[in-house]
Amino acid sequence: MSHIARPALALAFVLGVAGCATEQVNLSTGGIYDPYEDNNRRTHQFNKDLDRLVVAPMSNGYGKSTSDGLREVFGNFASHLALPNDVINNVLQGELDAAVQNTGRFAMNTIVGFAGFFDPASDVGMSQIDADFGQTLHVWGFAEGPYVEMPFLGPSNSRDSIGVFVDIALNPFIVILQDPQQYVGIFAYILDSMGDRYEYDTVIDSILYQSADSYAQTRSIYLQNRRYQLGMSAEDLYLDPYSDDPYEDF
Template sequence: MVVSIRRLCLLVGIASLASACTSMRAPSESDPLEGFNRTVDGFNQVVDKAVVKPLAQGYDKVTPPEVKTVIGNFFSNLDDISVAVNNLLQGKPKAAGSDITRFALNTTIGIVGLADVATELGFQKNDEDFGQTLGVWGVGSGPYLVLPLLGPSTLRDAPARVVDAPLDPLYHYDDVRVRNSLFVVNVVNTRARLLPATDLVERVALDQYAFVRDAYLKRRASLIRDGAPDPEDQGYKDFEEESSSTSTVPEAFPPFKAALVQTAPANDEVSTLLPGDLQQSDRAREGLGLAN
């Protein structure tokens, strides 16, 4: 089943309206630095609109899709090293072994990562970083924090970048000019990939700052749980009650992001911007027209 663009826009609009209403109240516990964050966010948007976005649009227009895929594969392969280390630190040796296998296959057979042969062989890409590792260890996220040029983060995730940085092989590359050039290529390629998602949010979100903040915090929490439902969510409690009253084993209770990924894989970047805990029971899914 394919979710239409119109329905997707409607769902994003509803989520953004809720975010906007939230932002009209006093700063929440998760965002006591809202005044500072909005100032930095405004600066980031100015830089993005003046420099990064135009570069990404030009790059997207002249670069063949196959080339963009190859570039993305290259940087994704380098990222697998950091992912493997963090999976080990989180006590997930099986996942870490899969990450190492991915890196070995893609670096050799895949020609320094230009081809993602590991995924074709069944070794799926994982998403881990030291911020998530700290979360698994029980460190709270702390206040939401917008970093200059780097964007959304938290008081926990921001310093964690310092730990992840040396795990990137490019960090140790001696030729500064080449290293900086590759960094720029990675930024522009990533920004180009996110153009459909950010353009959609710009069109429908009443308060882009609040929408991105809520989406980032929800998604980070979901990543730390490895996509598992939030036990503190009321919808999850209702689901558990409904499940216990039936004799059959129900399907997994997926977050809204997972539903979008399954039904509209081409819009994966859009789904990553949506709050990760908008979960629904079968009855709610029918109301949204997402039920099978």
């Protein structure tokens, strides 16, 4: 099967599944809909163990062995590689001005920013406008669905889980490039994630290892932040007993 056919079939399948699920998952509006909590808690424990044994030690080693400037350069590159996906989703959402801005940013940082390792576009006010397929499904009217904690990837919901896989399938760097170049983006994402884990080490540790119920805390923070990103109304920003300060902004 061709590189182009795979994402097209994936998109058709996803839209079919999401369309069938829309009516049922509208139950989630305005609160927490977590019918798979037992399974989610097991996945959450797996993710915590993975963080404690692998991710946190590797991130600490990476952070201590690199400078702030070098981590920023790798972060710039990871964000740069995400721009084509942003443009695709900008167009799918009908946000053509955002698509033009992200395209201009990609061109400038590719040429002037040495393939995206530096960010001159931000210096001239051409900031990145993030977009993903989960957000696109929201714009198209699909409800968020049940809360889901994904292995390795962490908190999500059924709509955003679908969105993650479609974004991967539509990523030009994966669809167009051949082995081993197509894995450059994945490697850059991992480095960027380790840098974030190192930078927010204290906050993440307090959520995962010091809160009374790290699963409920993580779930609340994710749902509030995601709904805020999508511009949902105040009544949809559900607040449970574990969502108080200091983690709301994070």
